Amino acid sequence: MRDAPLDPRDTIGLEPEQLPRHIAIIMDGNGRWARQRGLPRINGHAEGAKAVRAVVTYCARLGIEALTLYSFSSENWKRPRAEVDFLMELYGQYLIAERGEITENNVRLIHIGRREGLPASVLGEMDTTVALSRDNSGLKLCLALNYGSRDEIVSAVKRIAGDIRDGRRSVDDIDEQLIGDSLQTAGVRDPDLLIRTAGEFRVSNFLLWQISYAEIVVTPRLWPEFTVDELNAAIIEFARRERRYGDVAPRSAPPRTTPAFTGSSDSGGGP
DSSP: OOOOOOOHHHHTSOOGGGSOSEEEEEOOOHHHHHHHTTOOHHHHHHHHHHHHHHHHHHHHHHTOSEEEEEEEETTGGGSOHHHHHHHHHHHHHHHHHTHHHHHHTTOEEEEESOOTTSOHHHHHHHHHHHHHHTTOOSOEEEEEEEEOHHHHHHHHHHHHHHHHHTTSOOGGGOSHHHHHHHSTTTTSOOOSEEEEOTTOOOOTTSSTTTTTTOEEEEOOSOGGGOOHHHHHHHHHHHHHSOOOTTSSSOSSOOOSOSOOOOOOTTSOOOO
C-alpha cells in the first residue's frame, strides 16, 4: 500500500513551490560513526543504509521531483578490499530489499556512474530494479554508484567529439544544452539543493556541471544520524535563501521568516 502524500504546508510550514525540486546528497560519515562507537566501518555502512531508506521514502511522499545520492565514488575503490566487498554486497541487498518500497512509493530508479568494474551481481540487481521502476512517475532516485563527475564530463565530451568526427554534429552545435544532454543525468533537472553531511566543505567530484547554481547546506551530522528532521531543516534553509543566478536581484522573493540551518553541535562530526 502506497504511503500517503505529505503536504509541505503541514509538514514543514512551506508552500509546495518553495521546495527544492531536486535534492542531491553527499552521504558522508559512515566510517566515522562506526569508529566513534568502536565498531568496524562496515557497521557504519549498514546503519547508513537505514538513513537512505527513510530519506528516499520521505522525499517521495513530499513530492520532491528528484533525489541524487552519492553512494560510491570512482575513487572509493582505493578503500580496503574487505570494506569494498561488503559495500557491493550491501548494494545488491538494498536493490532487492527496497523494490517493494520503490514500487509502492512510485519511485523511478536511475543509475549514474560507470558500469565497468561493478560486480555482475550488483549490475543484475540494478538492471532489474531499474526496469521494474522505469514507468513510475514519482520521485526520480538517481543512485551515483561508481561515479565521478570529471569522468562523466570527459565521456560526454568524447561522445560529442565522436558525433562531430562522424558528421552527425558540427562544432557550432556545442552549447550548454548539448553538454547537459550528454551527461548521465540527461532528463533530470539540475539540483536546487546540495546537502553534505559530516561537516565537510567540499564537493568531492560530485555533479560538478549540474550543481552550478545549487544552494549548498553542510550539516555536522554523520550520515547514519541524518534524519528527516535534519532534511527538513536543510529544506527550510533552502527556502529562505535568495537565488540570484548571477543577477543582482533574486528571481523570486522567498519569505525570510524561516530560521537558518546551522546543524547540531552534538553530532560528533569533524575529521
